[in-house]
Amino acid sequence: MAIIIEANYSKKIGLPAYSSHAYSVTIRTEVSDLGQVERESAQLYALLQESVDRNIQEVGFTPEGNGNGSSAPRATNGHASQPNGDQWACSDKQRDLILKIVDEHHLEKNAVEALAKEMFEKPVKALNKMEASGLIENLLETYGPKKTNGGNGNGGRSYQRGARR
């Protein structure tokens, strides 16, 4: 009866900027009797560990970071950079949603600008992501379908922003 040994050695290591990489090697071999299993297993373990350790030292690509294991979007204590011209400070998705609401409800752009000024004291294009979210919520409260109870928690709105809880 053939006796099959399947050995796997896997290692995962942490890298800077909250990266990690892992490598594993699996090998199958056959021994003729049970008496060989222990010795064969020890040899395989040593072989696989040496192979994995040698290869895993090549970390390849890692995302940009500060090298200390932290990876959150870098923040500053100063003000976020202001956009210029036609650039929007919020995300593309938020920009598209604002424009969609304005378009579908035939809103005066001046009125939306006035709302942004009232809420944040800055023009719409200069709103950061958090401020743009506040503006969108206000527009949806005013112009979107009314919220309903139960269901999926999205209030039946046609503007899908996804569940958040």
Next chain:
Amino acid sequence: MIAVAPQSNGSDTKTRLEVLTEEVSASRLSLWTSCRLKFYFRYVAQIEKPATPALYVGKTVHAVLQAWNLARWKSQVLDADTVKAVFTQRWDEDQAGQEIAWDGDEQKERTTALGLVELYLKESPIPQDEKPMAVEVRLEADLGKHGLPTLIGIVDLVRPGGKIVDFKTSAQTPNPERVAHQTEIQITSYGLLYRDGTGQTESGFELHHLVKVKVPKLVVTPLPPITENQETRLFRQIESYVEGVEREDFVPSPGIQCLSCQFINECRARH
């Protein structure tokens, strides 16, 4: 009554699992770390349960405080009569279609909830004329460059200077040290969301606990900005969450917390 949850190996749950691994919130993550099977019932099988009286009180108080914050944003004053009107509307309308197990105590719970709102407006550290930076704001941070899903969340209130406030109702007076640990996932998530949403660092956090003891009280717990260690811990938790959800590792965590779990029957019926 036992609602039997579908087993998790069907293709119909696949899309749901994908959704859950593409976006993660503090609520999902907290429930995952608390009990994976409860997470399964709530987020994968999507078994709906009516709000408990305590949860309903909390939600209504939260809704009225949101209205109060929004009014301040528009430089409006929410007087006592308006507050009561908002409270009444929310209390009555929001439970339509829900079968909340009041056990004859709805009036008592309602009085408690309104009392908490009135207490907060009387003792809040937030000046009436203070304009918020954000109220009930939906935020998301794409963590894709770290191999992690998008972090999503709703922040109750951001005060001027970047002070993030979270409103809570509780039956016990919070211990400042314990509460910092207990809310770490939520606080760290909010810190990351704020940083991503504004490009700035939060100045700190405030937990505003409305405590439902014999004589209700407001306890404000200040917390410092999140640390790199907290960020790393959260990322590791998210990583573990994604890996666990992907392999459908919905094991139960039997313990004292099960006494108040709404899914206890489903849990006992599952094998």
